[in-house]
Amino acid sequence: MNTLLPAFDFQQVFIEPWTANAASSVWIVAMGFFVATACGLVGNYLILRRMVLVGDAISHSVLAGIAVAFLLSRSRSSGAMFVGALVAGVITTLLIEAIHKRTRVKQDSAIGITFTTLFAFGVVLISLYGGKVDLDQECVLYGEISNVPVMAAPLPAALSRVAAQVPVLKDAGIFWRGADLVAPPDVLRMAGVTLLVALLIGVFYKELLASSFDPGLAFSLGINATVMHHALMAALSVVVVSAFEAVGAILVIAMLILPGATSQLLSQRLPVILGLTVLHAALSAVLGLHLGTWLNCSIAGAMVVAGGGLFGLAWMFNTRDGIICRWARRSQQRSEAVPPA
Amino acid sequence: MITPHSAPLPQTQSQPPPLEIHDLTVAYHQRPVLWGVDLVVPAGQLVGIVGPNGAGKSTLIKAAMGLLPAASGWVKVFGGSVSENLRRIGYVPQRESVDWDFPVSVHDVVLMGRYGHVGLMRRPTAHDHDVARRCIEEVGLVAFANRQISDLSGGQQQRVFLARALAQESDLYFMDEPFAGVDAATESAIIALLQALKARGKTILVVHHDLPTAREYFDMLLLLNMRVVAFGPTEQVFKYDLLQQTYGGRLTILSEMAEAVRQQSQ
Numbered sequence: 001m002n003t004l005l006p007a008f009d010f011q012q013v014f015i016e017p018w019t020a021n022a023a024s025s026v027w028i029v030a031m032g033f034f035v036a037t038a039c040g041l042v043g044n045y046l047i048l049r050r051m052v053l054v055g056d057a058i059s060h061s062v063l064a065g066i067a068v069a070f071l072l073s074r075s076r077s078s079g080a081m082f083v084g085a086l087v088a089g090v091i092t093t094l095l096i097e098a099i100h101k102r103t104r105v106k107q108d109s110a111i112g113i114t115f116t117t118l119f120a121f122g123v124v125l126i127s128l129y130g131g132k133v134d135l136d137q138e139c140v141l142y143g144e145i146s147n148v149p150v151m152a153a154p155l156p157a158a159l160s161r162v163a164a165q166v167p168v169l170k171d172a173g174i175f176w177r178g179a180d181l182v183a184p185p186d187v188l189r190m191a192g193v194t195l196l197v198a199l200l201i202g203v204f205y206k207e208l209l210a211s212s213f214d215p216g217l218a219f220s221l222g223i224n225a226t227v228m229h230h231a232l233m234a235a236l237s238v239v240v241v242s243a244f245e246a247v248g249a250i251l252v253i254a255m256l257i258l259p260g261a262t263s264q265l266l267s268q269r270l271p272v273i274l275g276l277t278v279l280h281a282a283l284s285a286v287l288g289l290h291l292g293t294w295l296n297c298s299i300a301g302a303m304v305v306a307g308g309g310l311f312g313l314a315w316m317f318n319t320r321d322g323i324i325c326r327w328a329r330r331s332q333q334r335s336e337a338v339p340p341a
Numbered sequence: 342m343i344t345p346h347s348a349p350l351p352q353t354q355s356q357p358p359p360l361e362i363h364d365l366t367v368a369y370h371q372r373p374v375l376w377g378v379d380l381v382v383p384a385g386q387l388v389g390i391v392g393p394n395g396a397g398k399s400t401l402i403k404a405a406m407g408l409l410p411a412a413s414g415w416v417k418v419f420g421g422s423v424s425e426n427l428r429r430i431g432y433v434p435q436r437e438s439v440d441w442d443f444p445v446s447v448h449d450v451v452l453m454g455r456y457g458h459v460g461l462m463r464r465p466t467a468h469d470h471d472v473a474r475r476c477i478e479e480v481g482l483v484a485f486a487n488r489q490i491s492d493l494s495g496g497q498q499q500r501v502f503l504a505r506a507l508a509q510e511s512d513l514y515f516m517d518e519p520f521a522g523v524d525a526a527t528e529s530a531i532i533a534l535l536q537a538l539k540a541r542g543k544t545i546l547v548v549h550h551d552l553p554t555a556r557e558y559f560d561m562l563l564l565l566n567m568r569v570v571a572f573g574p575t576e577q578v579f580k581y582d583l584l585q586q587t588y589g590g591r592l593t594i595l596s597e598m599a600e601a602v603r604q605q606s607q
Contacts, residue, residue: 048443203462210453214439217505219408220432221457222424268444268489 006295013294023174024149025289027184031148032285032303034190035243038197039252040259040277042239044270045232047260048212053108054093054233055256057115058240059249061092063122065241071129078186082241089237092118093230143248145300146292148187154180186245193242197235201274208232209270247300258284258307265314265322280310357420359384359513359544360405365414367397367404374400376568378414382561385542387535389549389559389575393588396566398548399435402515405546406430418513428457431511433502435518441491441498448486450501451477454508476507479537481530496527503534514538514545520554532558552584 017025039055046052062085069084092114099110154160160181163169175181201208207228211218215225243252263276287310288303295302316323362380366373375397382388390398403409405416407423418426431454454476455469465473477486480500485493490501499519506514519531535558538545546563549555555562555575562578564570564587571583 048440050440206453206456206459206465207461209445209449210456213443213445213450213453214434216403216408216434216438217432217453220406220427220430221453221509222427223456264444268491269446270444270449273444 008294013290017289017293024146026174027149027152027187028145028299029285029289031145031184031187031190031246032288032299033282034187034194035145035246035252036255036259036281036284036303036307037278038190038194038239039243039255040263040281041194041197041201041274042232042236043256044260044263044273044277045208045212046236046256047264049232052253052257053111054096055236055240056253057096057111058089058092058237059244059252059256060115061088061118061122062241062244063249064088064118064125065091065122067122067125067129071125078245085241085244086237088118089241090234093233093237142298143244143246143251143300145246145303146298148184148246151184151186152177152182153185154182190242190246193238197239200231200235204228204231247304251300251304254304254307258304258311262307262311262314265311265318265320268320280307283310356384357417358382359419360546361417361420362405363415363417365401365404365416366412367400367409368412373412374567375404378565378569380563380569380572382544382546384544385539386544386560387539387558388544388546388561388563389555390546390563390565391549391552391555391587392565392570394550396587398550398565399517401565402517402546402548406432406515428509429512431506431509431514433506433514433516433519436495436499436502436521438517441493443490446487446489447477447482447493447501447504448473450490451504451508454505457509472510473504473508476504479507480504480534494524496523499523499527500530503531507534507538512543514543516545516547518548518550520549520551555579 043052043055046055065084065086065088066081067084068088069080072084073080095114095118096107096110099105099113100107105113154177157180160179163175163181164179169175169181175183207218207223210221210223211225211228218225218228240252240256243255247255259277259280260273262280263273266276267273284303284307287306288299291297291306292299292302314322317325319325358381360380360382362378365375365378365380367375374395378401390401392398400409404411405423407416416423419429423430448470451473452465452469455465455472459465459469474486477483480503482497482500482504485497490498493501499522503519506516520528523531535545535547539560547559549558556579559575561573562575563572564578564583566587566589570587571578
């Protein structure tokens, strides 16, 4: 058996992840889902505002923030890293804007200058203090979502006592270690970020809509488009930084674009699009797990490949300008057309 | 100030003008685009702003609304600052200023006009939806209310913007080239709408760049070329020498003007 693809064993690819390996599958899929949902929801607004590359920029300059945070705090605590990365994200958006507004440099150039410089700064710092900064380059670029379940830690005892009363939770062995309810803190943090993003979009729905569609009108309605812009950028930084450890600097860009781009092909209504984004996130997380199990490859990568596959399907089959529909319409027009006499 | 009713409405005498601009100067990268603009627009007037390309017409209405920072001067709206009177200001931007592939329906866009009344973090009420529906009806787009905005023709898109401005229920409107690139049906629909707004006592400033029609459409004209060349009732301002001053020596436009003035004198 010397083929390019490993043998496909249904039992091993689709059943075992949810039986023998349920304890890790649940957390991996949950992490993938939360990352893709949070990124996808924010990403929709980036796509609508044509600012997707700012997400790209933040995901790279985060590296500098992490390196500086490590050097200053002398620890690999995720708290320090998170703060460092967040500060780097905010600095990136401010720098891009300052360069673009105060000089004749156009926005795309400003983005290119800012993130490559900050990323390179991060690379310099890491290679300079290489021995001391224990940062795995592959992890930085591609993330390590399959490490997530390993970190499962006990939750507060009070929460365990409450959960012990809930029938479904009580019998789910994967959530328990003895009498303690356990969960990976990364997943919990990502879930919190996702909820926060969803909540903010819900509360500021019309402000975001008006300022994305027509900043001039938004201003005349008393909605401060600048404040909305900075709020969106701050949310983007938080999301990218939280997702960073799981999917890395490059794959997080896919998570920002793919769910929204796919949904926007399938619907022309923003509320529907946001719903489809969540669906896309869930499907790519689950499909990615199975794909990664089958090919025994990076699960984060497999999730993005799955998400890209879903985009391809939407491209082919959407009813508005999908390849199939266009082809069908053309052949219908041909068959219905009456040749000139 | 000229008031149409003198005796029975004493408060009109004391009401401040809808728009008062004093010594407004706006610059892009140190280059002035508007220079020392002084303007007092009386209530209930349909005002056309005309001038050559780059005369600062759009800049003037954007700066008047505070969308662009002014290098000097001040703007008063109904006697107060712009920010405290935002709800009384309606805005129709240039049609090209937005992305018409944006995933919203006609109703969604018109409903945006209500956002100023809805308030921060609240949802539009049934009344807001009713107002939006009524405004869509007023511009003749009922059949398109649930269509995505990219499905519309240029003229229909312009009418969506007008419906949204109507939904704002403002007293002072700024419109940036609402007649640009629209079909004849939309053009007359817009004119009817502007007249209807005027009849309700609204004040409307319209950036316009077709000279011959400017004379028929507007009560007052503002001739602008970085500075105010002239401002007054259309019949007093639509004069060859003033237009020539506004447009400088641009030959094609000069002959167009000559034609327009000739038509007027017939």
